[in-house]
Amino acid sequence: MSSSYRQPGVVLTDRHFTVPLDHDHPGGESIELYAREVVAAGKDPADLPWLLYLEGGPGFGARRFTGRGAWLGRAVEEYRILLLDQRGTGRSTPANRQTLPLRGTPQQQADYLAHFRADSIVRDCEAIRPGLTGGAPWTVLGQSFGGFCATHYLSTAPEGLATVLITGGLPALTAGADEVYRAAFPRIRRKNEAHYARYPMDVARARSVADYLAEHRPVLPGGLRLTPEAFQSLGLMLGSGDGSHQLHYLLEDPFVLTASGYELSEAFQAGVEAALSFAGHPLYALLHEAIYGQDPAQPTGWAAERVRAGFPEFAADKLLGTDRPLLFTGETVHPWHFETDPVLAPLKETAHLLADRTGWGPLYDPARLAANEVPVAAAVYHDDMYVDTAHSLETARAIRGLRTWVTDEFEHDGLRAGGPRVLDRLLGLVRGEV
Template sequence: MTAKLIDRRFHNVAGKLRVSELFFDVPVDYSKPAGDTLRLFARSIARKNTPIEPSEESKGGKLPWLVYLQGGPGFGCGTPQSYPWVDFILSKGYQVLFLDQRGTGLSSTITAATLALQGDGGKQAEYLKNFRADNIVRDCEAIRKILTNDYPEDQRKWSILGQSFGGFCAVTYLSKFPEGLREAFLTGGLPPLTSGPDPVYKKTYGNSTIDFPFEEPHADQRIEKVKQRNEAYYEKYPEDVERVKRIMRYLKENKVKLPSGLLTPSRFQQLGILFGFHGGVDSLHDIVVRACNDLDIFGFLTLPTLSTIDGNGGMDKNIIYALLHESIYCQGQSSNWSADRLRANDRQFEINDSVPTIYFTGEMVFKDMLESYTELGEVSTAAQRLATIDDWPALYDESQLARNTVPVYAATYMEDMYVHFDLATATASKIKNTKQFITNNIYHDGLRSKSGEIMRQLFNLREDTID
């Protein structure tokens, strides 16, 4: 067995949840099972009370497992009770495993200091190659075998719920270990089956100089989501056109420090990541109003404003997001700072007064982050090396997906700024036994912001109750 359970402790939460905290050791590199190990952390939850009439499958305490695959890459799980969909899942008779993916949360956390233990930048990059979806699902499969070891053989499969990047991991799971899965739920997480990030970001930037390596669905109806959300923002708050330009001028002329680094104009521009969430347009407007109010009254940005801006970055506390963000799309080719290259060819993202409006960027990662985030600057050599690696192994097996027998239920959002609708639906068509709930009024964070509707629709697909 490639994973080992190190510790397991139980406690109750709010009188209704039975929580188990688990620690595992797994190989850093599964091709070298006797080599170095990682410590993984997970929490499992189940209802504390026992139903009067337990299901046949749950008799004897053998509740079916559902594993939550977190978005990211690079973010750990929150506390179980912080997820609004938990009660719904527990009511369906599951117990849920919240796994901090390798390198995140309490699972051998990746920081500049912990990476330094690996040696120079080249060695750090080689180490980080083990932190993509392919090894995340190997971790899951190794843990599944431990947690279901005493289950009847026909009940050892488990279900997965993948949000965003967690959905990418779920499709990797379907490609590599379908025998371990009972069913897969995906929310905003159908990955583009591409070899690199260029086609993904072309959908964002609409740059005509980059050719797609595959046939695009709806190519004549290209919707560039980041630009669309910028236009929606400025349409709702037209007064912010000049406010944003004023803030950018101030940041160009002044060195503004943040707890995590420097507030450069391009870093302020990155607040466009908020556009992908429900309420994100209003949240960004609030920041812009605060910043301009500071400049009007004091001539500088105050600590509360700077703290708000810094809190909407997160690259210093979750550096895997920046270091591996583009590589999550790579199969046999390098990323070569894809978002940076495409942004440079689009004047609408330029930071100067000559453009009618200064557009904010989205969730993409840029080279200048290595200068504006202190923590990223300490691993810049590893970041540069990761951008040039061209031997990334395959994450998806399209032939396996074409003959997939695991039921897949996917919530797909037409207005998703992070996982483009066209690319997601193209992937859905390539995974056999996939059913989709498609909506045009929910954004990427639907699982959190609209959890009741999302879970109800996914289980309608599962129970086949839709006429």
């Protein structure tokens, strides 16, 4: 049963769907999906084309907008929008440390989570599309991992697509996890260099925090063990438009003088824990490397950890006590995340089983993409920290008819930070207006 309500300028309707856990066995177990329909106020009775929004991740529910914020204001001018909480996220059937034990053993949990990649997400979309659109194809807007899903959609079910718009999410079609991370660490290093050039005072501040953590290994109020490596994970912030500034503000005053000497301030601890906790998106940690698994014979095997060993400048223990800058890391997940974060620790064995899993199938069909007939446009952000620009441009050349907008005006979050401009530009590209 759906319910509708209003925010400034829009009418929202809650939508609920039941889909198979395994689409190859539709008579088996089912899971629930949640999505929020958004339409401009006054247009809710109109027969509008649908736009499906696929959020980045993996593991994040669709963004919760207020009114006509960010790109949504442009979209509701002509579309009825569906903000889908992809399986396991948001208000869809959850998958986290509280619910996964219901699946049984860690092996059973890992087998369950193997159904949460882009291939299953796209089949979910195709399962719910006919009931919403009357069978008509819809426009898909994919941000980051949502763009990976959209590329899989083009590979497997292009008949369901009227148009595809991708922002910061053109994946490498054949690269495995190791290749993805070998390309990532030099980009992450460049983002660190740019941050320290902008805020040179942060060199000493970050190093002093790392030195303190190496000696004290504090446990933060929410239970997160703040090791030097965990602290380095704050580099995830450096891939967004204002992330460098937010990291600087977090590092401004990390210590406070107490009766026992200098300690990390409670404000700093709260800010760090909010930035590092996986409580709202555990699937990001569990499945992040699996989204790159395409060789049935090869496990991903903690690729980021393995590749990082080839970039010793990121080794925190080798920098302690020196005057060299501490390098923050980026969109990488490591085994120790499942030891330092209390929301991940109960899933440690499940995570290792996923890392060791074989049988991952290819996610993209280069031959079908080369014959593509769906209008596609993609925003590719120059030196995007999260998605390699060279990989994206190689994929753009491999998808017939795809038009790119390469820009250094935005970081990876351009769709959010750029308001209606990014969506407007992509629509102009697919329509031949620019």
